[in-house]
Amino acid sequence: MQGWPLAALLWLALSAAPAHALQKFVEVQQEFRSSEASLYDRKGQLLQQIRLNPHERRLSWVALEDVSPALRNALVASEDRRFYQHSGVDWNAVAAAAWGNLWNSRTRGASTITMQLAGLLDDDLRRRNSPRSFSQKLSQVMVAQLLERNWRKDQILEAYLNLVSFRGELVGIHALSRVLFGKHPGGLSQREAAIAVALIRGPNATPARVTERACRILQEQHAGQECKDLESFALLALARTGSNSEVVVTTTAPQLAPHLARKLLRTPGQALRSTLDAGVQRFATDALQRQLAALTDRNIQDGAILAIDNASGDVLAWVGSSSTFSNAADVDGVVALRQAGSTLKPFLYEMAIEKKWMTAASLLNDAAINLPTASGLYIPQNYDKQFKGLVSVRTALGSSLNIPAVRTLVTVTPTAFFQRLQTLGFQLRESGDYYGYSLALGSADVSLLALTNAYRALANQGRYSGIRTALSDPPVKMTKAMDPGATFIIGDILSDRSARSRTFGLENALSTRVWTAVKTGTSKDMRDNWAVGYSDRYTVGVWVGNASGLPMWDVSGVTGAAPIWQEVMQYLHARDQLRQRIPQKPEGVVAQEIRYDDKQEAPRQEYFLAGTEQALIRTAKSDDIGVAIRYPTAGMLVALDPDIPPERQRIRFQASGLSNGSWRLDGKLLSAAEAAPKNRRNKNVRPVPVQNPQLALDWMPWPGRHVLELLDDKQTVLDQVRFEVRGAVERVAAPKNSPGSRKGA
Structure with a gap:
């Protein structure tokens, strides 16, 4: 707030409008979305967290009572000493800032935690790359006063700690604690708390600058002994955010089901209870x-x-x-x-x-x-x-x-x-x-x-x-x-x-x-x-x-x-x-007791579907196994040669494993005569003799896609194949002095 006349700020306080739209604390809490989505097991145990927001790193909302007292004390001591006394604006700090600005002397600043929270809640009041305008600062003070009238102090502090940006993409104390220190915010030490608060004022400051400010915070709290080796400690913590302030390590949440989590989780902040059992998942992974x-x-x-x-x-x-x-x-x-x-x-x-x-x-x-x-x-x-x-x-x-x-x-x-x-x-x-x-x-x-x-x-x-x-x-x-x-x-x-x-x-x-x-x-x-x-x-x-x-x-x-x-x-x-x-x-x-006539296997009790049970298994019956069409094969493509007379081209249907049966082609039963019909252009040609027509049949092919079925004596389909015939069916003599012609390509 340095650079603003004290009179203007006093006028602002008197003219603050109470009707300004303001979110309730519970609404802010409910609208908060973690950048992570969480997968839980069937009993509610956390299995996996995956990050779905690439721009910010937020973890779940943390209640104020779950935040380390060392951090709360360091925050108030550093950012807003009279936080529990003022009503949103620290007029003493405003006056000190104005006086310091007049004499070009350095002061702490007049922006309270409540005013900073106002900037976090309202995008129009959020500080970008340039200082806030006069109207923005006026609005910020107005919103801060409204917050103090409608929210409790603990709610203001809790919301601030969950919404404030720390370093790079880290937003909220939960993300900062997990990434920099590998622990929950409730376990932060006095030294860790000082580094966290130092980052609020300078998120992208160098490790040396962060160490300097953190040491000053510790000294103000009469804990100067914690400054020993503080810089090396800060260097190690800040290294976990990479050279460009990008987080390079994950949280300490369990990583038990990454593949299913990626399959099920779609929205930042989503919390889904899966059917998995954490104990079974962990044991299976270990096994x-x-x-x-x-x-x-x-x-x-x-x-x-x-x-x-x-x-x-x-x-x-x-x-x-x-x-x-x-x-x-x-x-x-x-x-x-x-x-x-x-x-x-x-x-x-x-x-x-x-x-x-x-x-x-x-x-x-x-x-x-x-x-x-x-x-x-x-x-x-x-x-x-x-x-x-x-x-x-x-x-x-x-x-x-x-x-x-x-x-x-x-x-x-x-x-x-x-x-x-x-x-x-x-x-x-x-x-x-x-x-x-x-x-x-x-x-x-x-x-x-x-x-x-x-x-x-x-x-x-x-x-x-x-x-x-x-x-x-x-x-x-x-x-x-x-x-x-x-x-x-x-x-x-x-x-x-x-x-x-x-x-x-x-x-x-x-x-x-x-x-x-x-x-x-x-x-x-x-x-x-x-x-x-x-x-x-x-x-x-x-x-x-x-x-x-x-x-x-x-x-x-x-x-x-x-x-x-x-x-x-x-x-x-x-x-x-x-x-x-x-x-x-x-x-x-x-259940049937069985034995094999040639003792291929030892006698035993066997299970059968009703109507198929047998007490004596004969070797001869094994020949009935594997009844099948041997030729043509499934999916076979046959090409006819137009230069060979049709009556000289045949496909022999062959089957094995069957002593009595018949053929059906494209839904029609075949006989030996139908398999080799007389050539309509040459009535002197006889059907090709057929050897055992029930198991082998010579068929004169014609172009098209065909379905051949092998049937038993009860007309039950035992096997089926599909095949295709392509090419000409006959060659027609060309008239004299004219080019040859060919039918049925």
């Missing part, structure tokens, strides 16, 4: 880091974990990265797309059992197989490059054998399996024909989120729903996606230690103290490791690998991801006070 630390020599840097409550769909843990282990910590491994490996096999076998094309006791041939495709032969191999011969579906799934899974997909068809995966929320980018038979072995890219939630549908007896990540979200709604009986049988297989012993042995990281069903997966070249499984209450999914896509070194799903899955699942149940339950057999499922 991931412990496992990666133990495998540092195996070229693994990244991982992700998802834990979901089966009934509600609430996500209890969302760990998107291994944090300090990763070179790509910002990549969210929960939603990133990776090759699924063997983790899709349970859904394939479930579909085959659901359709009653096979049972858990059916025999599949684990032997070399070559499948023709549009791009060449597909030759799948097992993980260990060995063949097991005839194995049951239970053993094939439990031990994760690849060739039986491919044989099963030949029966189910890639198109039908693709549609089922879409129903389960995978949102695959390509079609079933694009993936072909490799879809059985997880060639599709999936996210941990979609994969884990699909396993949750298995846990819920085939009922599927989305997930919840915020308590404010509506409850999930279940829809039927799979048969309850078939999902029960799949769960029983995935929980069977004996069924997986051929590949994994009896003792491994897939065993838990409670009933669980689990499947591992490893993608090509060991680039991705998966372990996904469920109990009666929870579903947990784990992925480990490298965000860069680099392969791991000799790490499979059971040695990489499975130990983490086991730890998290056992932690969930160790803290669970409810009694654990083994899934009960639903209606429509029959």
Whole structure:
């Protein structure tokens, strides 16, 4: 206030208008917005803060009683000694400032804390790069007097400490305390308080200047001994704001769920209560880091974990990265797309059992197989490059054998399996024909989120729903996606230690103290490791690998991801006070004692869908497994040659695994005569002889897109492929002395 005549200020005080618009204290408090958004767990515990306002750094509002007394005392002593005596304007200070200005002597200044708050509350009164105008100073005094009439002193002090700018982008005592001193404002010492108050008068002052002013404040409070080594202390604190007064460190708030926080938080000041459980989130993060630390020599840097409550769909843990282990910590491994490996096999076998094309006791041939495709032969191999011969579906799934899974997909068809995966929320980018038979072995890219939630549908007896990540979200709604009986049988297989012993042995990281069903997966070249499984209450999914896509070194799903899955699942149940339950057999499922006629596997009790049960499993019946159209292959493109007579061009429909059946093309049943019709232009041409028309049929192609179906003797569709024929259908002789012509391009 230096430079203004005392008479003018006295006139101002007498003419202050009481009707000036003024916010209430509670309104200022409610309108305050932190630059951070906060994510809380389901019980209200802070999980994560992220900054959404790039221009200012504010933290939550702090009540005056939660501010250190040392800071309150230093502020009043330095900025406004008569704060508790004046009514907004310190007329003694005004007079002293005017007198000092007259004699060119230095004084403390006349601006009170209340007047400074008036400037913080009203943008028109805020001091910019130039001094306030005469009218602004008059208005500032008027607002200060109104504040004193309508607010209590403690409210004025509290609002001031939360709104005042300190250094650079730091606004409010909470942000300053956390960044400069790494503590809550309630814990500031006398020395820290002096530095904080010194910054109010000179936010961008040099460390030496800040130290000088802070020491003066301490001396005025009879604490001059605190000036010792003050400059080095101030240098260290101010260094945390960088060379250009930009904050270079984060707050000390927990950083437990950065990826989910970035997904859910949108507005500065937002406080959202998520479905996460802080204890589960912290334990899962630690478990991931412990496992990666133990495998540092195996070229693994990244991982992700998802834990979901089966009934509600609430996500209890969302760990998107291994944090300090990763070179790509910002990549969210929960939603990133990776090759699924063997983790899709349970859904394939479930579909085959659901359709009653096979049972858990059916025999599949684990032997070399070559499948023709549009791009060449597909030759799948097992993980260990060995063949097991005839194995049951239970053993094939439990031990994760690849060739039986491919044989099963030949029966189910890639198109039908693709549609089922879409129903389960995978949102695959390509079609079933694009993936072909490799879809059985997880060639599709999936996210941990979609994969884990699909396993949750298995846990819920085939009922599927989305997930919840915020308590404010509506409850999930279940829809039927799979048969309850078939999902029960799949769960029983995935929980069977004996069924997986051929590949994994009896003792491994897939065993838990409670009933669980689990499947591992490893993608090509060991680039991705998966372990996904469920109990009666929870579903947990784990992925480990490298965000860069680099392969791991000799790490499979059971040695990489499975130990983490086991730890998290056992932690969930160790803290669970409810009694654990083994899934009960639903209606429509029959338990049957079985034996194999050639003793391929030991006698046991097996589960069947009603109507498919058998006591004796005969080896001969294994030939019925893998019924499929061998040629043409799905998606095949056939080009006709116009220079070859149409009656000499044929496509041979071939099928295997069926002793009696028929063909249907584009909805019409085919016979041998219809397959090779007489040429309308040459009636002397006979149909091409057909060998065994039920399994092999020579068909004269015509251009277009076609659907070929293989039917059994009951006209049930066993397999289906789509293919396309392009090119001319016949060559027409050209008239003499005229260019040749050609029909049907």
